[in-house]
Amino acid sequence: MRRKTQNFKSEILFIGIGNEYRTDDRVGLIVAQKLRETRIPNTETAELMRNGTSLIDRWKDARTVFLFDAVFSGVEPGTVHRFDAITQAIPINFFRYSTHTFSIAEMIELARTLNQLPPRLIVYGIEGKSFKMGTKLSSEVNRAVGKVVESVLAEFH
Amino acid sequence: MLTNFAKRVKFMNPDSRTRTIKVDYLARVEGEGGMVVKIKNNTVKDVKLKIFEPPRFFEALLRGRSFEEAPDITARICGICPIAYQMSAVHAMEDACGISVGGQLRALRRLIYCGEWMESHGLHVYMLHAPDFLGYDSAIHMARDYPEIVQRGLQLKKVGNELITLLGGREVHPINVRIGGFYKLPTKQELNLISERLKWAREAAIETVRWTATLPFPEFEQDYEFVAMRHPEEYPFNDGRLVSNKGLDIPINEYDNHFVEEHVPYSTALHSVLKERSSYYVGPLARYNINFVKLSPLTQEVTRDVGLEPDCRNPFKSIIVRSVEILYACDEALRIIDEYEMPDTPAVEMEPRAATGYGCSEAPRGMLYHRYRINRNGEILDAKIVPPTSQNQKIIEKDLIQFVTAHLELPLDELTWQCEQVIRNYDPCISCSTHFLRLEINKE
Numbered sequence: 001m002r003r004k005t006q007n008f009k010s011e012i013l014f015i016g017i018g019n020e021y022r023t024d025d026r027v028g029l030i031v032a033q034k035l036r037e038t039r040i041p042n043t044e045t046a047e048l049m050r051n052g053t054s055l056i057d058r059w060k061d062a063r064t065v066f067l068f069d070a071v072f073s074g075v076e077p078g079t080v081h082r083f084d085a086i087t088q089a090i091p092i093n094f095f096r097y098s099t100h101t102f103s104i105a106e107m108i109e110l111a112r113t114l115n116q117l118p119p120r121l122i123v124y125g126i127e128g129k130s131f132k133m134g135t136k137l138s139s140e141v142n143r144a145v146g147k148v149v150e151s152v153l154a155e156f157h
Numbered sequence: 158m159l160t161n162f163a164k165r166v167k168f169m170n171p172d173s174r175t176r177t178i179k180v181d182y183l184a185r186v187e188g189e190g191g192m193v194v195k196i197k198n199n200t201v202k203d204v205k206l207k208i209f210e211p212p213r214f215f216e217a218l219l220r221g222r223s224f225e226e227a228p229d230i231t232a233r234i235c236g237i238c239p240i241a242y243q244m245s246a247v248h249a250m251e252d253a254c255g256i257s258v259g260g261q262l263r264a265l266r267r268l269i270y271c272g273e274w275m276e277s278h279g280l281h282v283y284m285l286h287a288p289d290f291l292g293y294d295s296a297i298h299m300a301r302d303y304p305e306i307v308q309r310g311l312q313l314k315k316v317g318n319e320l321i322t323l324l325g326g327r328e329v330h331p332i333n334v335r336i337g338g339f340y341k342l343p344t345k346q347e348l349n350l351i352s353e354r355l356k357w358a359r360e361a362a363i364e365t366v367r368w369t370a371t372l373p374f375p376e377f378e379q380d381y382e383f384v385a386m387r388h389p390e391e392y393p394f395n396d397g398r399l400v401s402n403k404g405l406d407i408p409i410n411e412y413d414n415h416f417v418e419e420h421v422p423y424s425t426a427l428h429s430v431l432k433e434r435s436s437y438y439v440g441p442l443a444r445y446n447i448n449f450v451k452l453s454p455l456t457q458e459v460t461r462d463v464g465l466e467p468d469c470r471n472p473f474k475s476i477i478v479r480s481v482e483i484l485y486a487c488d489e490a491l492r493i494i495d496e497y498e499m500p501d502t503p504a505v506e507m508e509p510r511a512a513t514g515y516g517c518s519e520a521p522r523g524m525l526y527h528r529y530r531i532n533r534n535g536e537i538l539d540a541k542i543v544p545p546t547s548q549n550q551k552i553i554e555k556d557l558i559q560f561v562t563a564h565l566e567l568p569l570d571e572l573t574w575q576c577e578q579v580i581r582n583y584d585p586c587i588s589c590s591t592h593f594l595r596l597e598i599n600k601e
Contacts, residue, residue, distance in 0.1 A: 049329045054318060056311065057311075057315060106295070109297050110296065113300040114300055114308060
């Protein structure tokens with residue numbers, strides 16, 4: 001595994017991705033905010049408006065990265081998907097709601113090719129219901145926020 | 158290598174005389190649209206660049222807003238080139254107010270524009286365009302065989318983003334640009350910190366020019382009318398006259414006398430044409446042809462070293478020209494930083510007056526024109542915005558006609574692939590209004 005002996009700036013990095021003005025698309029940002037509020041030691045939080053090529057650079061100094069984003073795969077809104085990106089490829093069309101060019105799945109695969117994945121990368125996708133203009137989450141997705149936070153916290157115990 | 162391409166292409170009725178190739182979406186462009194090429198009896202009958210994204214009505218929503226809001230509202234038109242929109246907007250509003258911004262504030266505007274060219278061109282050269290020449294379906298596939306090259310592209314783009322973040326406040330839709338200058342100025346120390354990164358980027362850009370010049374290029378050129386800004390002393394970013402290689406030479410405020418936007422039924426984006434002569438070409442290749450002698454000595458030297466002629470007319474070679482412009486942007490950024498002295502005030506204050514203002518700047522993809530009419534309270538009464546991709550639509554169609562005509566012998570899958578490349582030569586930012594491009598060739 002890459003950089004096993006490397007000193008990392010942060011042990012755990014939470015990255016929320018989304019557009020805060022596109023209803024359920026902001027769920028990744030909200031999960032990251034909630035996790036920041038838990039004040040878990042040795043963690044850092046980042047909120048990104050877009051997932052472009054800077055994503056690889058953002059996670060390079062962390063040992064464990066949790067990434068949160070809305071997805072639209074056609075299942076029940078509020079469904080929580082979890083992927084271990086180190087051991088499995090992310091379905092390429094899964095995180096397809098990107099404004100420009102590269103989806104999260106593509107960036108993860110590019111990083112894998114370039115040997116730039118962090119030692120541990122867990123991706124949470126929350127199935128969205130609405131991506132229209134607005135700042136209010138749908139009730140289904142709002143309920144999923146708590147589930148994701150609990151699930152992440154459980155990974156530490 | 159072409160696995161994903163094959164998935165996007167559907168062959169129908171392969172044994173009959175009528176064949177249709179349909180590509181569900183064209184990858185590696187910014188935006189949504191479609192393309193249909195019709196071939197009958199070995200003749201190209203029709204080419205249409207179809208942009209089907211609903212119009213976004215930015216010009217209408219600007220009406221009634223304050224003149225000071227134009228840079229931030231129009232920056233939202235594009236996530237890749239927001240600086241271009243901000244620059245054209247501030248110049249137009251300053252023109253309306255009768256104020257000219259000079260000195261270090263003007264230099265900082267060039268500096269932030271350098272950042273935008275670096276990040277936008279860096280993305281296109283390495284991630285969107287290079288895979289075409291090397292036969293890969295995407296940069297991800299290319300990275301398997303060329304990891305160091307893709308890494309270099311990512312890092313170059315990142316330095317551009319860092320420059321935009323430093324001057325613009327953030328890399329996405331920067332918020333520090335205002336009419337008259339900036340809200341907050343960078344210190345000399347902050348700029349010096351980024352110069353080390355820029356020096357690395359300049360070396361990487363030289364390598365980029367050398368590398369792109371080695372790519373295989375098809376023989377292809379047309380008698381284009383290139384249109385770009387021209388300034389007596391500078392390679393153009395946000396100042397100069399509008400000039401073409403076929404005699405156009407006008408101040409920005411005469412734009413509407415010479416250019417007109419036409420509606421075509423198959424596109425929600427207007428087609429811009431020169432009234433006198435129809436289609437024209439904007440973008441890096443146009444800038445380069447009109448302004449080669451204004452490139453920095455280093456940039457000219459490297460360009461000559463790799464054998465790129467100053468009057469290049471092959472749009473496939475735009476990948477070299479974009480690389481040349483990345484190099485120029487690095488070199489120019491370092492020059493500006495070296496000469497920087499922090500001004501006393503971040504912006505020139507100005508009062509609105511009832512007037513029409515004209516602004517033009519060179520977005521990464523070409524000339525971007527703004528015109529606003531405001532009243533004495535600074536309320537916007539009327540706005541007109543002409544982005545580069547709208548101007549290049551007709552020339553893209555003409556390229557496709559000529560390219561397909563010259564390559565009818567190619568198998569349809571290969572022809573389709575190369576048609577996509579013809580489109581990507583222009584780095585179309587259809588996402589200024591769209592998100593996908595559907596390509597279809599009908600051959601009878």
